[in-house]
Amino acid sequence: MDTVTLLSRWQFGLTTIYHWLFVPLTLGLGWFVAFMQTRYYQTKDETWRKMSKFWGKLFLINFAIGVVTGIVQEFQFGMNWSEYSRYVGDIFGAPLAVEALLAFFMESTFLGIWIFGEGRVPEKVHLASIWLAAIGSNLSAIWILLANGFMQAPPAASYVYNEANGRLEMVNFFALVGNPKAWIFVWHTLADGLAMAAFLILAVSAYHLVRKQNLDFFKRSFQIGAVAGLIASTLVFLGGHTMGQYMAEVQPMKLAALEAVWETEQPASFSLLTIGDLSGKREVWSIRIPYVMSFLACNNFTCEVKGVNELQATYEQLYGPGDYVPLMVVTYWTFRIMMAFGFVMMGASAWFLWNTRRKDYENAKWMKLVPFGALALPYIANASGWILTEMGRQPWIVYGLLKVEDAVSPNLTTVDLLISLIGYTVLYGSLAVAMVYLMKKYAIAGPEAAMHESVDAAPALIGSQD
Amino acid sequence: MSYEFLQILWFILIAVLWIGFFFLEGFDFGVGMLLPFLGKKDEERRAIINSVGPVWDGNEVWLLTAGGATFAAFPHWYATMFSGFYLALFLLLVGLIIRGISFEYRSKDAAPAWRNRFDWMIAIGSFLAALLLGAAFANLARGVPIDENMMFTGNLFTLLNPYGLLGGLTTVAIFLLHGANFLGLKLEGELRERVNGFARKLWIGATVLYVVLGIFTYVAGFWNNGHINPGVIPIAAVVVLLVAGYFINQKREGWAFIMVALNIVLTQVTFFSMTFPNVMLSTTNPDWSLTIYNASSSQYTLTVMSVVALIFVPIVLAYQGWTYYMFRKRISTKKENLVY
Numbered sequence: 001m002d003t004v005t006l007l008s009r010w011q012f013g014l015t016t017i018y019h020w021l022f023v024p025l026t027l028g029l030g031w032f033v034a035f036m037q038t039r040y041y042q043t044k045d046e047t048w049r050k051m052s053k054f055w056g057k058l059f060l061i062n063f064a065i066g067v068v069t070g071i072v073q074e075f076q077f078g079m080n081w082s083e084y085s086r087y088v089g090d091i092f093g094a095p096l097a098v099e100a101l102l103a104f105f106m107e108s109t110f111l112g113i114w115i116f117g118e119g120r121v122p123e124k125v126h127l128a129s130i131w132l133a134a135i136g137s138n139l140s141a142i143w144i145l146l147a148n149g150f151m152q153a154p155p156a157a158s159y160v161y162n163e164a165n166g167r168l169e170m171v172n173f174f175a176l177v178g179n180p181k182a183w184i185f186v187w188h189t190l191a192d193g194l195a196m197a198a199f200l201i202l203a204v205s206a207y208h209l210v211r212k213q214n215l216d217f218f219k220r221s222f223q224i225g226a227v228a229g230l231i232a233s234t235l236v237f238l239g240g241h242t243m244g245q246y247m248a249e250v251q252p253m254k255l256a257a258l259e260a261v262w263e264t265e266q267p268a269s270f271s272l273l274t275i276g277d278l279s280g281k282r283e284v285w286s287i288r289i290p291y292v293m294s295f296l297a298c299n300n301f302t303c304e305v306k307g308v309n310e311l312q313a314t315y316e317q318l319y320g321p322g323d324y325v326p327l328m329v330v331t332y333w334t335f336r337i338m339m340a341f342g343f344v345m346m347g348a349s350a351w352f353l354w355n356t357r358r359k360d361y362e363n364a365k366w367m368k369l370v371p372f373g374a375l376a377l378p379y380i381a382n383a384s385g386w387i388l389t390e391m392g393r394q395p396w397i398v399y400g401l402l403k404v405e406d407a408v409s410p411n412l413t414t415v416d417l418l419i420s421l422i423g424y425t426v427l428y429g430s431l432a433v434a435m436v437y438l439m440k441k442y443a444i445a446g447p448e449a450a451m452h453e454s455v456d457a458a459p460a461l462i463g464s465q466d
Numbered sequence: 467m468s469y470e471f472l473q474i475l476w477f478i479l480i481a482v483l484w485i486g487f488f489f490l491e492g493f494d495f496g497v498g499m500l501l502p503f504l505g506k507k508d509e510e511r512r513a514i515i516n517s518v519g520p521v522w523d524g525n526e527v528w529l530l531t532a533g534g535a536t537f538a539a540f541p542h543w544y545a546t547m548f549s550g551f552y553l554a555l556f557l558l559l560v561g562l563i564i565r566g567i568s569f570e571y572r573s574k575d576a577a578p579a580w581r582n583r584f585d586w587m588i589a590i591g592s593f594l595a596a597l598l599l600g601a602a603f604a605n606l607a608r609g610v611p612i613d614e615n616m617m618f619t620g621n622l623f624t625l626l627n628p629y630g631l632l633g634g635l636t637t638v639a640i641f642l643l644h645g646a647n648f649l650g651l652k653l654e655g656e657l658r659e660r661v662n663g664f665a666r667k668l669w670i671g672a673t674v675l676y677v678v679l680g681i682f683t684y685v686a687g688f689w690n691n692g693h694i695n696p697g698v699i700p701i702a703a704v705v706v707l708l709v710a711g712y713f714i715n716q717k718r719e720g721w722a723f724i725m726v727a728l729n730i731v732l733t734q735v736t737f738f739s740m741t742f743p744n745v746m747l748s749t750t751n752p753d754w755s756l757t758i759y760n761a762s763s764s765q766y767t768l769t770v771m772s773v774v775a776l777i778f779v780p781i782v783l784a785y786q787g788w789t790y791y792m793f794r795k796r797i798s799t800k801k802e803n804l805v806y
Contacts, residue, residue, distance in 0.1 A: 072559050091767070101534070
């Protein structure tokens with residue numbers, strides 16, 4: 001792989017993972033804020049109002065980074081992957097354009113109304129605007145996942161190869177948007193957004209509960225977080241499990257690689273620990289549990305799971321000579337990290353929920369671990385999942401149709417890439433510093449301060465104009 | 467619908483998206499550039515930002531939609547332009563990122579140094595974006611080196627030719643004027659007086675640059691690159707700009723705003739008519755140019771996208787228009803009235 005392709009991959013990977021650290025929280029937290037504001041609208045209970053304000057403030061600080069880094073994502077296809085854009089633009093461009101027209105306008109316009117409209121627009125309109133913003137951001141996730149679904153598992157009915165111009169053309173839009181693999185991704189991802197938001201709420205609430213601050217406010221928040229966290233992480237798990245069976249069908253190589261199944265097995269065992277050699281492509285030693293892998297792949301304990309070696313041979317016959325095995329050390333470990341953290345999230349939220357029966361659960365010793373632990377879990381699980389799914393599809397950019405190395409913009413130079421890669425790294429790093437600073441500040445300052453735009457301005461405003 | 471009809475339709479639709487973007491984001495780029503110069507006190511700066519606060523993000527979506535629509539309708543145009551203008555677009559993205567984040571973060575901390583830093587980032591980001599977009603469009607009008615495989619063969623310095631730079635600076639000047647007129651409509655009291663004073667000075671600079679750009683375009687023959695003679699449209703664009711000067715002096719802010727807005731619209735109409743049917747003119751060999759015919763998607767994709775656009779564009783226009791109506795009131799600098 002030449003330097004420009006390699007740097008382009010690093011850049012796309014880093015900017016996408018970064019973008020996707022912020023987006024799931026936007027997707028999930030919007031629903032919570034909308035729910036809280038709805039409860040205030042129904043009950044006129046001031047705590048609900050404060051909750052929508054406080055969590056809404058954190059929502060906005062996080063939202064801003066998702067938006068500005070999102071523009072980069074849309075531009076990068078053409079900037080770095082022009083040959084990809086030519087080859088599949090006929091198909092891939094459509095969901096992107098629909099995303100902008102249908103979702104981005106809705107999300108940005110109604111969020112603007114929500115931020116600036118309180119007291120200026122009728123209360124009902126203000127409430128509707130946060131719901132529409134939440135729906136808009138989740139719609140945008142759906143459309144980009146439909147686009148990604150085409151790269152992961154292009155539905156055969158949706159496209160034809162046009163020999164005359166050498167590119168793929170869309171023949172059935174409904175096959176593209178009805179791609180079952182993409183909808184499982186949607187399910188897995190939107191639930192993941194909810195889980196991430198629930199865990200942020202749990203973490204921040206626990207921080208204040210341990211310090212006995214605003215007990216009513218944060219106990220209510222903690223309870224909501226625990227219920228939603230349990231439901232959402234269960235949905236994430238079920239979505240992931242369903243995905244496993246689709247993968248066996250459409251991306252058997254990814255499945256074999258994330259499991260380190262070298263030889264085809266029936267029934268297939270699940271690897272608890274596999275040590276590969278330095279190339280990451282040969283097994284040296286492993287511990288395995290029988291039957292479990294068959295269950296993951298096809299929901300019964302005895303089916304056959306194809307191994308890497310057999311698949312490699314098949315692909316060489318189909319697509320010509322080449323290496324069709326993804327970097328196994330990455331797929332293997334990201335899969336395990338994602339799964340382990342996902343299970344811990346399910347268990348933890350069940351544990352939290354069980355304990356909220358007690359009146360004084362804030363005094364429990366384990367509460368002190370929640371603020372940090374609950375924050376780290378979903379972020380690491382989420383990033384691992386995306387690294388797995390995107391690196392597991394290598395060497396393909398569109399599975400079975402176009403390789404990454406044939407997709408890169410041919411006119412770019414190493415200097416171009418170094419400038420942009422270093423530039424993004426510095427810029428995104430600074431953004432993260434500002435964002436974490438503000439998040440921490442507002443999360444720690446608590447609900448009273450959130451009633452004003454700036455934490456610092458709050459004391460001065462109480463009781464006086466200046 | 468015939469294939470050719472769809473290709474022309476999508477050329478027009480993309481032109482409309484760019485016109486919408488330059489008209490709307492034009493004034494919020496202008497507002498951004500004026501921010502640190504016009505606002506002396508913190509409340510003044512907050513009032514200036516609030517004039518575009520609820521809408522700037524929605525305005526920027528016009529750019530994203532133009533990008534997405536180009537990808538869907540003319541994949542070769544999207545691929546050649548975005549990869550060809552790589553470093554220029556990277557700088558544009560940097561500009562858009564630093565201004566976007568600053569709008570949201572500048573008031574989240576009360577330290578004057580913090581706020582001042584973000585205010586300047588809004589100004590610099592808006593300037594960078596306006597300059598680069600103007601330069602990019604001037605280069606599209608002029609033509610860029612493209613080989614027989616639709617590949618751009620220049621680099622960043624190819625774009626930094628005199629015509630490109632002039633296009634960039636003129637865009638900056640017109641957007642500054644557009645922003646000043648917009649603020650004249652949205653602010654009140656002393657700040658409104660101050661911005662009207664700015665508008666008078668900005669008008670002179672913008673008009674001079676605009677006329678020079680027009681003459682350059684005519685003398686160099688760029689207006690004759692496509693198949694449609696823009697005719698009297700560019701002359702009308704100059705006339706409305708001159709009329710804008712009259713209204714600015716008369717302090718009739720509404721009319722001044724409309725005239726400069728018209729100038730922006732007519733400039734874009736001129737641009738798109740003088741390129742048609744090319745979308746990227748090749749200076750290497752005109753036969754290697756990207757046109758709406760050789761760069762477009764299949765008839766099926768264009769049909770699907772037309773149905774989608776037909777349904778959703780009116781809905782978007784309705785609710786965006788309604789937002790402007792909702793926030794039509796002037797913004798005072800009294801602290802208790804400001805949304806921080």
